[in-house]
Amino acid sequence: MEVLKIIDNLKDLLIKYTSNSESLLEEELNLIFNKIENINFKEDIDNYAEFVLLGASLFEIKAKRLLPQEEEIDWIDEIELMKDKDLAFARLLQFKAFSEVGIALASRIKNSENSVPAFKYYQTKDLLIKPDIEYEIDIKNFEDVSREVFTRYKTFKGFEHIDKDLPDIQDSIDELLQVVDKRLTTSFEELVLGVKTTEEAVAFFLALLETVKWGFIKAEQDNIDREINIEKNYE
């Protein structure tokens, strides 16, 4: 088919342009444009759309080359731009397709509604009277239920921390300030040397953040691998 042949020629030419080779043949281009002028475009719409896209890309590139250029065109950028255009075009086609399919589905629904199902009491299930919920309770039951409710949370995953004996942040702050007062300078690593549990280390770190925030001490760390140096803030 003539159009397909021209499209193939256009594709070849586009590849030559975009590869930034010097093999641009003016004659080849003129030949294609002459064919375009002579061809009858009553071909199918898909080919026509592809032709328009390719033609537009080619013209755009040619127009850019005609402009005065101080520096080399970045062909990588041009290819990226073309990829974006292809993607946008593909999305447009996808959207167009779903749009048509939506109309086709509506047509199916319209046809199927030409026959109407027998009248149904679609809501009968909901209209039926629901059985009463019977729950007998006496003082003893109530006491048992209450006890269960107030103790059950301990058995739930995620609530274990509630009864956990965690270190007190205020105590950690006091301890931290005492150490800093005595030593004048120290490091966070030294402070946590003596702790036995992760929770205590976390408490010390929180205490450090609080005391820095309040301006009692200064803390510095040159980079993530180095120690956190702590000193009293005399300002």
Place this chain on the structure above:
Amino acid sequence: MNKKIITATLLISDGPVEHSYFSELLDITNDELINILKEINSEISNIELGFEIKFDNTKSDIKTISEISTYLNDVKPASILKGLSTPALETLAIIAYEQPVTKLKISEIRGVESESSIKTLEARGLIETGGQLDVPGNPLLYKTTNLFLEKTDLESLESLPNIGEYFDSPEEE
């Protein structure tokens, strides 16, 4: 006796009846059931009644015959399409073919926000939520309902035509 039970069940059932239900109730095979349904339709047709049993391989329902549909305009329920906009139909098509699908994906394909179309389709019973995507934020997934299959006269989602089939040109065929 089977014919009486089948027709009565279809008359009062809440929507189409699965064939497996009749097979179990009447102790008959699916092929036997389909033969009975054909016989009933033939008898109904002979006495020129305005309804018939519409059935496929898995379910059946009593419906009016389509050639008299124009005479039923005053009495039949409003079309589910009434007031359904083109954007809603686009959204329905996307959900039908991409399901289960998130709101974000639908909006990406359409290039516009699709909240109101989804709400409309949900209210009509054509789509429903079906789980959440296992990614941060757990967005809801949307899928079509049995009513969608019933309304589009499809046996199952597998019988949805391939998208390409909507665009086959006579030349290509």
